[in-house]
Amino acid sequence: MLDISLQKRHDDFILDLSFQTAAPEITALFGRSGSGKSSLVRLLAGLDRPDDGHIRLDGATLFDRAAGIDMPTHNRRVGLVFQDSRLLPHYGVRGNLLYGFKRTPDAERFVALDEVVELLGLEKLLDRRVGALSGGEKQRVAIGRALLASPRLLLMDEPLAALDGARKAELLDYVARLAAHFRLPILYVSHSPEEILRVAGRMVLIEGGKALAEGPVEAVMSRADFAAAAGSRTLVTIVTATIEGHDSDRQTSRLAWNGHHIDVPRLDLATGSAVRARIPADHVILALKPVEGLSVRNQVPGRVLSLSPAGALVDVAIDVGTPLHAELTPDACRELGLEPGKDVMALIKSAAIDAAAVSLRPG
């Protein structure tokens, strides 16, 4: 359990945020650049001193202004993986990996070198010098090094920002694997919704130095302020589903979600894999009863939860087991007589659904 309430005045903005997050799982910190994510990471690691507030982690107090507690960085046991690796250039890979390990008391160690080497695929790198590593290799060593110091909390500050696409996917798998393996709470800073969808269970939305929302990724990403922070005009609904099967004739994959089935463009993943799908609200069409003779593949029955204005449109939330967002014109809402409690069919075009693999542990 991580409990944060922090205030810090910077030259150009004021960080003032509070949130709690339950361990152990990956919690993403999402926000635009300059929103205060990296500033928060530095405060948590003890690299900067907050003006006020507290940081508590599993009952231990790392910082508490009122109580006069400010644990120095080297005693916090908060691991930090930087965007730019920051490996020790005068140590080899093995030296970097063991740097924190050697400084951790036996009783507090939860992992040994061999285990980390195997998890992160570092066998071949062990005797190399760090100057000879590629970007992805450096980040794997940086993650391994942080893990070997047996942290109580692992902070990852945009760890993939310097990597190309293929390396990103590979490293995301490693991140998800180690979170599950060690049951280690991870705060994952990112401004990429794709990365967050892939690894995080929960997320905190940060904007202008404040935490706007904290909760499951599905719930936070469906919010209007998330869409704004992500630079998108329309709301999205995030559904976490499993692949039920593939239809090679129609080039689609069928997803099972909340007892519903939806077809999406074919995914190159095994049956049974977990995926998260993004359904843009402007691609959800509402009908009062099932419609025949239509190209739209997916029809999901639900009940209207609420209607709220969203710019010139109306955001209609439909309960289909979880809330599904549709954006309609006020005119259309009137014509259909939409009001909370009314039964509707939600029609979703397969091609509009953007589904991707999830590396995180299901459930």
Add this chain to the structure above:
Amino acid sequence: MLTLTPLETEALRLSLLVSVTAVVGSLPFGIGVAWLLARVNFPGKSLLDGIVHLPLVLPPVAVGYLLLVTMGRHGLIGAWLHDVLGVTFAFNWKGAALASAVISFPLLVRAVRLSIEQVDRGVEAAAATLGAGPWAVFFTVTLPLALPGIAAGIILAFARSLSEFGATITFVASIPGETRTLPVALFAVTQNAGGDSEALRLCILSVALALLTLLVAERLAKRLERRMRGQPHA
């Protein structure tokens, strides 16, 4: 020509002893002051910076005179050192080493300070998150990464000590076998009528020693540079 006279051997031995002692003795202080100037903001920082640089701009004779009045047997500090610790710098080789150390101190501090300023504070921060306290960070990250600059500082200070004359002769005079280093010996023989060939030999010896120092320094600097950048040995 290739065998040294006893006088030359004596001067060479003294020069090396004085210079090595000066550098070894001032190195910890030099690194400490350089770290302070590079990493800490405190009141009076400019003043300290100025005092450290003073020997670079003052005439060495003035430095020697200041040493004489402070560290001489009847000097403020010198008297205390003599009475309490039984140590004296007056008119012996230790005094020559002290004079060399003071004169070369700004060169040492400048080089070390520059290299400490170059050390990536991000890497130091990373070491701290891995459980290294401030001293551990200093000895395992800052110091090793600043090593090329520290080596440069040592070489500079050593070379400056080898050539030190003004402060030495003012502070500890020219005593054969005690304070008569190469430059002092050279000056002494030039004062004798007919000492030309002796002077030339001492001069050549000085040049050879200086060249050797610089060559070794160059080699060492290149090796260290490569190591600290985390690259394989060439």
